[in-house]
Each structure stands twice: as C-alpha cells, then as structure tokens.
Amino acid sequence: MKHKEEAFEKFKSFKALVENDSNHKIKCLGSDRGGEFTSNEFFYFCEEHGIRREFSTARTPQQNGVVERMNRTVQKMARAMMDESGTPATFWGEVAFVAVVILNKTNVRVNRTQTPHVLWYGKTPTVKHFKIFGSKCYIKNNDENLGKFEPRADEGILLGYSPHSKAYKCYNKRLGRIVDSIDVVVDEEVNTPRQVISEDFEDDEDYPSTSNQIHDEEETHEAPKEQIRIEEKTPSRYVQKNHPETQILGQKEVGIQTRRTIAEASSYLALLSSTEPQNVKEACKDECWVKAMDEELEQIEKNNTWELVPRPKDKNVIGKKWIFKNKLNENGEVIRNKAILVCKGYAQHEGIDFEETFAPVSRLEAIIMFLALSRFQKFKVFQMDVKSTFLNGDLEEEVYTEKPDGFILGNNPNLVCRLKKALYGS
Secondary structure (H helix, E strand, O other): OOOOHHHHHHHHHHHHHHHHHOOOOOOOEEOOOOOOOHHHHHHHHHHHHOOEEEOOOOHHHHHHHHHEEEEEHHHHHHHHHHHHOOOOOOHHHHHHHHHHHHHHHOOOOOHHHOHHHHHHHOOOOOOOOOOOOOOEEEOOOOOOOOOOOOOOOOHHHHHEOOOOOOOEEEEEOOOOEEEEEEEEEOOOOOOOOOOOOOOEEOOOOOOOOOHHHHHHHHHHHOOOOHHHHHHHOOOOOOOOOOOOOOOOOOOOOOOOHHHHHHHHHHHOOOOOOOOOOHHHHOOOOOOOHHHHHHHHHHHHHHHHOOEEEEOOOOOOOOOEOOOOOOEEEOOOEEEEEEEEEEOOEEEEEOOOOOEOOOOOOOOOHHHHHHHHHHHHOOOOOOOOOOHHHHHHOOOOOOOOOOOOOOOOOOOOOOEEEOOOOOOOOO
C-alpha cells in the first residue's frame, strides 16, 4: 500500500481473504480516527456488512496499544535487519514483510504455547527455509540464449520469501530488479562487520592490524579498488579501552568472584546469617542484616534515587517496607544476605496516582532466541547480576514515600522522600 487512500480497498480484500480462510465473519473493527478509516464509503460498507466500528479517542494512542506496540516491534526488527546487513532503505517494504513472517511463525505471546501461525492454520509451520536477511545469494540464470561459457548464476541479495509461491525473493544485480526463484544458493558465511573508529578502539596484540596491511600493500603495488574495498571489511578483533571508573561497583582490586569461589570461602560464609527476619525490629538485632540494609541504602543514595522535601498536603504519601531474603548457591548454602527496600504500591489508586503498570521482565522466548543466536554465531555467554537495576530508570511522575523504617534521614521528622527514580512497588 503506497498511499493511505488505498486503505478501504485493501480492507475489502483482507475481509474476503480472512473470512474465506477462517469461515468466520468480521464482527468488529477497531482503529484510530485517521481519515482513511472515517470516509463515508468505509462507513457505508461496514453498515452494509454488519461490522461494528470502534475508534480510539483523539490524541490517545495508548487506547490502540496492541497495534502501536506491534508496529513498533516490526519497525525495530526491520531496522535491525537493514542495519546489520547494510541493505538500502529502498527495500524497507521487503524487510517489514520478512519481520512479519518471522513473528507469525516464531513469536509466542504471554500465557500461550502456540504461535499465530498455529492458531490460524492449525498446524506447525516449518522454518527450515529461513535464511539470514541481506545475505549474498546466487540465482540460477534461466536465459534461453545463454552461451556455453557464460556464468550459470547471477549474484544477488536475499530479500525474503515470496508470498505467492514457494520461492525466495532476491534482488538480481545483473537485471537490476527483484525476482522470485527457487534455484537459489545463499551464502550466509559472508560477514561484513561495521567500520569502527580507531580513536575509540585499539587492535589486539595477538591479531594483525587490518589498516596496516592495506597501507603496506598500497606501498608495494596499486591494488584494484574492488579489492581494497573488500579488504577494509575483513573481520578483525578489537578491544575497547578507557572505560570510566565511575561505572565500576565495589572495589576493583577484588577481581571477579564466582559462585564457586564464594562457596569455598568458609570464613566468609561464617559471617552470614542463615535466618530471614520478619521485620525491621528483628533485622536490627543481627549485624549481618544491618550491613545488608546499609548496602541497599548506599546503592539508593549513590544513584540519587530520592530527595527530602516537606510533606505535601494534597498528595498521597505511600509507605516503605524492608524485604529480607537469603541468596543460596547450587548446594543450598547461604552466600549473601539481601535486603530490598520496596514501596507499598497497593496504597496507590489507579487514575489518581498512576495510569499504567509495567513489569520489565524477560520472556522465556527471548532468552531461548538469545541462546540460539549465540550458539549460531559461536558467542561466549556470561551471566551477571546488576545491583539495583531498577534504579537506572528516571521517574517522570510525582511520587512521595515515607522514610525507610529503622533509619533517620535528615533533621526534620516531617520530611518525606520524593522519588527521582523508580523503586520496587512504585
């Protein structure tokens, strides 16, 4: 669809297609108030076929959140594929189509165990034909007037999969157009890494410098331009330098600590508490838990999470609560006493104190895809724990909380905490 004016004709085609595939009638159509959806012919058509219309409120895209989030997902996937493969922006339509095909055949929604393809067609799709988008490919040349010694294949770019036939969609460089062909050999091993700035990165001592090699070859003889262009894209290993020390948490002289090294440190384990207190009063009697609460407050103050302000008269001030948990290793031994300061979010009222709630957690499908991609690219995967990750998000709303129990903040007891960054429960 090149123009929004085509939306009505596209909807009529879509209606006939989905009703024929599913043997069900479209009963309701939800959309925003765009001009392409509010035309008279669109209204008359829906009334004639008994389709109820629902519109979102003007300038309220969150009411159409499902469509908006899906459009954003498709756009991000398409942008990532184009950026990784270096495909020109003129092929954005083909990239978006590939992104939709991948989502329909592989994406599993929350609380579901089936993909959209399975839910619609009732059978599991095959993904054996999936190839890396933008890869170099070789298309069989079926020209009848082909000479005996002329090449039997044309070089091209893989742009996805044909929607109307069992074939690949490729851009033929010789013909200068997009073609559909089943006789295609895709070279997925070709890697064209991004060019990096030499000021920010330096070469590893164990790997030769690519720029030096090209410079030496230019001194001896003049290489063809195409050869130089390929050599500049030769993969090499880079090591980033000059990390800011302000991003390092804890003592950098301590080094890396793993679960095994911590478990073997019996002297360290002896300093931990094996019981979890039920409230602050019990925790204050144990030096280990006092230290854990101090560490939590230290992280909060380091990230400038709140500021002390006078108690507001027209705002709801929610309380705080300490949560005490023991971190265990694979042997069931206590390796850390963790104290978490959370807000009593249940004291807030929807529509007054907040509009929407979010839970930034990773989905199992995303983790599986990440591990599969790491295995395919032969990446080494590390697991790490970032302290107080939730404190990295700035809070735009105006939220007030009580001071934490068991600690004295400020000289004035009537002061409360205004949050600059989000806490658990806020």
